[in-house]
Every structure is written in structure tokens, then in C-alpha cells.
Amino acid sequence: MARILIAEFMDLPAVAQLQQAHEVLYDPQLVDQPARLLDEAARADALVVRNRTQVRGPLLQALARCKVVGRLGVGLDNIDLPGCAARGIAVLPATGANxxxxxxxxxxxxxxxxxxxxxxxxxxxxxxxxxxxxxxxxxxxxxxxxxxxxxxxxxxxxxxxxxxxxxxxxxxxxxxxxxxxxxxxxxxxxxxxxxxxxxxxxxxxxxxxxxxxxxxxxxxxxxxxxxxxxxxxxxxxxxxxxxxxxxxxxxxxxxxxxxxxxxxxxxxxxxxxxxxxxxxTPHIAGLTAESNERVSTLIAQRVLEALR
The missing domain is CATH 3.40.50.720 (NAD(P)-binding Rossmann-like Domain)
Structure with a gap:
């Protein structure tokens, strides 16, 4: 059983889908608690983020055992893609879902x-x-x-x-x-x-x-x-x-x-x-009730596949 860390909000049925197969820490406020985020990241096999979590620098270094980063959206400028690749971490965006x-x-x-x-x-x-x-x-x-x-x-x-x-x-x-x-x-x-x-x-x-x-x-x-x-x-x-x-x-x-x-x-x-x-508007063009469900479901499925 892997440990999945979700640092920003995710549709709850998708969180439950992950919880059926793995240990999950879901805390949408974690993005605003940098010290705790680094501590939890060290024990994560998978990390799920939106656009605010900066997967680079100290956080990337803390992901000692992480295999996959699921991005609840499509923009990847908050993620150090070369750094993830160098550490063997797959980055999975929710292409098309929003x-x-x-x-x-x-x-x-x-x-x-x-x-x-x-x-x-x-x-x-x-x-x-x-x-x-x-x-x-x-x-x-x-x-x-x-x-x-x-x-x-x-x-x-x-x-x-x-x-x-x-x-x-x-x-x-x-x-x-x-x-x-x-x-x-x-x-x-x-x-x-x-x-x-x-x-x-x-x-x-x-x-x-x-x-x-x-x-x-x-x-x-x-x-x-x-x-x-x-x-x-x-x-x-x-x-x-x-x-x-x-x-x-x-x-x-x-x-x-x-x-x-x-x-x-x-x-x-x-x-x-x-x-x-x-x-x-405050970065909400891609956020609707329907798109959040689609994005979250897609990333849950892709993370589960990557952890098999």
C-alpha cells in the first residue's frame, strides 16, 4: 500500500477512490503550511497538487520516495519538470478535463x-x-x-x-x-x-x-x-x-x-x-463543479495506474 499526499482541494469521491487502494492524507490547507508539507512529502509515494503548490526546490528534494505527481489541471509551470524527470518522478496533468x-x-x-x-x-x-x-x-x-x-x-x-x-x-x-x-x-x-x-x-x-x-x-x-x-x-x-x-x-x-x-x-x-x-476573476476559468469532478476523477485514475 502506497501513501498519497493531496495538498490542495480535490473532489471528495475521487479522494475516496484513492483511499480504497492506498493510505491517503488529504488536507487542502497543506499548501499553506510549508514546514508540515515538507515533513509529509518525505513519506509520500505520490503527491497530488493544483497550481499553488511549487513542486521544486525544497519540496522536490523532500520527495525522497515519490513516484508520481498528479496535477489537478493542465498548467505545469509550478512543477520542475526536468527535476522530476531526474528523480524518476512521473508528472501527470489532467489534459482536456477542464x-x-x-x-x-x-x-x-x-x-x-x-x-x-x-x-x-x-x-x-x-x-x-x-x-x-x-x-x-x-x-x-x-x-x-x-x-x-x-x-x-x-x-x-x-x-x-x-x-x-x-x-x-x-x-x-x-x-x-x-x-x-x-x-x-x-x-x-x-x-x-x-x-x-x-x-x-x-x-x-x-x-x-x-x-x-x-x-x-x-x-x-x-x-x-x-x-x-x-x-x-x-x-x-x-x-x-x-x-x-x-x-x-x-x-x-x-x-x-x-x-x-x-x-x-x-x-x-x-x-x-x-x-x-x-x-x-481569481483564476477560476477552469473551475466548475463539473470540471472539478472530471479533473479529480482523471487524476485519481492516473495516479492509481502509476502506483500499480
């Missing part, structure tokens, strides 16, 4: 930001009638969605967007233009610069690497279609947050939805103060 949740977030925020009318409840309830000011919103049908990154989440987003009548184009530095995924999704491959220049909505779906850090900087944002909407559900470091704020204030960007930030949780900061048509 794709629909992220795709729905992208489409929903795109519609909200384009229309620009859904924050009037307090004004209308208070007796105001801002009909003229809210009568020039934009429809999503016929608009062009530009996907930067065309993996499973990007492809799922494309399917939903096309169902709403959007034209979808995509750029992925890791894919050739003749990759069958483009044709199968009825998506046109484009270079990054032409995508930014032509898309009414730009949605980011790339991992955070040295090559993608501040991929959307001031210069690239200036190259976007005036009035376009930017959505980031990937990683915060992929965009220059201050450049986004400046572009919103100038009108170069017509709206932005940011679910991820360079430093999380986002500190109280002035650079987003008074930005028009801005949505900020």
Missing part, C-alpha cells in the same frame, strides 16, 4: 465585453434608464476570434465560437499550418501579427515559458485591431498587465477579461483602477 469550462468562460466573457450592457442592474434598479449609452453594443456573430495557442482548450473554444457564428483563426508556434487540427476545426492558421491585427477577440491559450513571457506586451497590443477584446485564461505572465491597463484607458482595447495574473493572488494595485470594460 477544456469545456475554460472555453465557456472565454465565450461568455467575450459576449459580455462586446455587448457592454450587463453591468447596468444597479443603475436600472436605482431609477436610471441608460438606454442610449447601452444601445451600441456589439454582437458576437460574424466577429473574428483569434486563438493564440491551439491545443485541446483552444480547439474546444473554437467549436463553441463557431456555433455562435464566429470566424476563428489561430496561431500556435508548435504546430505546422497543415496540421489536421486546423482543417478538422474549420480554423484558419495565421501568424501572430496578422492574427492580432484582424481579430475582434483575442484569447490566449499558451503555457508560461521564457518564450511566452509578456508575449502580449505594449508593442503587440498596439498591433491589435482597435477596439478588440483580450481574454487571458492561460497564465498571468503571458501579458504585460500595465500595458493592458493603458490600452483599456486609451481605447486601443475595447475590453479585457483577465483570469490569471503575474502574481497571485493579485495584490491591491493602482494599475487596474478605473479601467473601462475590464473583468477580473
Amino acid at each position: 477544456a469545456l469550462s475554460v472555453a465557456e468562460y472565454v465565450v461568455a466573457t467575450a459576449m459580455l465585453l462586446l455587448r457592454g450592457a450587463y453591468r447596468a442592474s444597479d443603475a436600472v434598479a436605482g431609477g436610471a434608464w441608460p438606454r442610449p449609452a447601452l444601445s451600441n453594443g456589439r454582437e458576437i456573430g460574424g466577429k473574428t476570434l483569434g486563438l493564440v495557442g491551439f491545443g485541446m482548450i483552444g480547439q474546444t473554444t473554437a467549436r463553441l465560437a463557431r456555433g455562435l457564428g464566429m470566424v476563428v483563426v489561430a496561431f500556435d508556434a508548435m504546430m505546422e499550418n497543415d496540421d489536421p487540427a486546423f482543417a478538422e476545426s474549420s480554423v484558419a492558421p495565421l501568424g501572430l501579427a496578422p492574427l492580432l491585427a484582424n481579430a475582434d477577440v483575442v484569447s490566449l491559450h499558451v503555457p508560461l515559458t521564457e518564450g511566452t513571457r509578456h508575449l502580449l506586451d505594449a508593442a503587440r497590443i498596439a498591433g491589435m485591431k482597435p477596439g478588440a477584446v483580450l481574454i487571458n485564461t492561460a497564465r498571468g505572465g503571458v501579458v504585460d498587465e500595465q500595458a493592458v491597463a493603458a490600452a483599456l484607458r486609451s481605447g486601443q482595447l475595447g475590453g479585457a477579461a483577465l483570469d490569471v495574473f503575474e502574481h497571485e493572488p493579485l495584490a491591491a494595485t493602482a494599475h487596474f483602477a478605473d479601467c473601462p470594460n475590464l473583468l477580473l
Whole structure:
């Protein structure tokens, strides 16, 4: 019987599935108790984390007998992949399990930001009638969605967007233009610069690497279609947050939805103060009741397989 350490929240039926076969310590608060986490890690044969647990440095060194790290999500920038490989630790992400949740977030925020009318409840309830000011919103049908990154989440987003009548184009530095995924999704491959220049909505779906850090900087944002909407559900470091704020204030960007930030949780900061048509959410695009069940079940199954 192996010992499994779960340091962040996991769907309880999936935890029970693990407990049927192995000894399990499940404590979603463990991520915030570094000394205890290191102590428990030394006795773990498997570790299950989300995005906050940093599997590197002291924690990686403490995993003396660990065989597998299960990641309840898809981003792996919180895990030292070469370090895990050197220690013979398999890293198992929940690829695809939260794709629909992220795709729905992208489409929903795109519609909200384009229309620009859904924050009037307090004004209308208070007796105001801002009909003229809210009568020039934009429809999503016929608009062009530009996907930067065309993996499973990007492809799922494309399917939903096309169902709403959007034209979808995509750029992925890791894919050739003749990759069958483009044709199968009825998506046109484009270079990054032409995508930014032509898309009414730009949605980011790339991992955070040295090559993608501040991929959307001031210069690239200036190259976007005036009035376009930017959505980031990937990683915060992929965009220059201050450049986004400046572009919103100038009108170069017509709206932005940011679910991820360079430093999380986002500190109280002035650079987003008074930005028009801005949505900020706390890294929850991939988190729904349904996706948590899918992600947790998939990782439980994969961890059990790895421990056989």
C-alpha cells in the first residue's frame, strides 16, 4: 500500500477512490503550511497538487520516495519538470478535463465585453434608464476570434465560437499550418501579427515559458485591431498587465477579461483602477463543479495506474 499526499482541494469521491487502494492524507490547507508539507512529502509515494503548490526546490528534494505527481489541471509551470524527470518522478496533468469550462468562460466573457450592457442592474434598479449609452453594443456573430495557442482548450473554444457564428483563426508556434487540427476545426492558421491585427477577440491559450513571457506586451497590443477584446485564461505572465491597463484607458482595447495574473493572488494595485470594460476573476476559468469532478476523477485514475 502506497501513501498519497493531496495538498490542495480535490473532489471528495475521487479522494475516496484513492483511499480504497492506498493510505491517503488529504488536507487542502497543506499548501499553506510549508514546514508540515515538507515533513509529509518525505513519506509520500505520490503527491497530488493544483497550481499553488511549487513542486521544486525544497519540496522536490523532500520527495525522497515519490513516484508520481498528479496535477489537478493542465498548467505545469509550478512543477520542475526536468527535476522530476531526474528523480524518476512521473508528472501527470489532467489534459482536456477542464477544456469545456475554460472555453465557456472565454465565450461568455467575450459576449459580455462586446455587448457592454450587463453591468447596468444597479443603475436600472436605482431609477436610471441608460438606454442610449447601452444601445451600441456589439454582437458576437460574424466577429473574428483569434486563438493564440491551439491545443485541446483552444480547439474546444473554437467549436463553441463557431456555433455562435464566429470566424476563428489561430496561431500556435508548435504546430505546422497543415496540421489536421486546423482543417478538422474549420480554423484558419495565421501568424501572430496578422492574427492580432484582424481579430475582434483575442484569447490566449499558451503555457508560461521564457518564450511566452509578456508575449502580449505594449508593442503587440498596439498591433491589435482597435477596439478588440483580450481574454487571458492561460497564465498571468503571458501579458504585460500595465500595458493592458493603458490600452483599456486609451481605447486601443475595447475590453479585457483577465483570469490569471503575474502574481497571485493579485495584490491591491493602482494599475487596474478605473479601467473601462475590464473583468477580473481569481483564476477560476477552469473551475466548475463539473470540471472539478472530471479533473479529480482523471487524476485519481492516473495516479492509481502509476502506483500499480
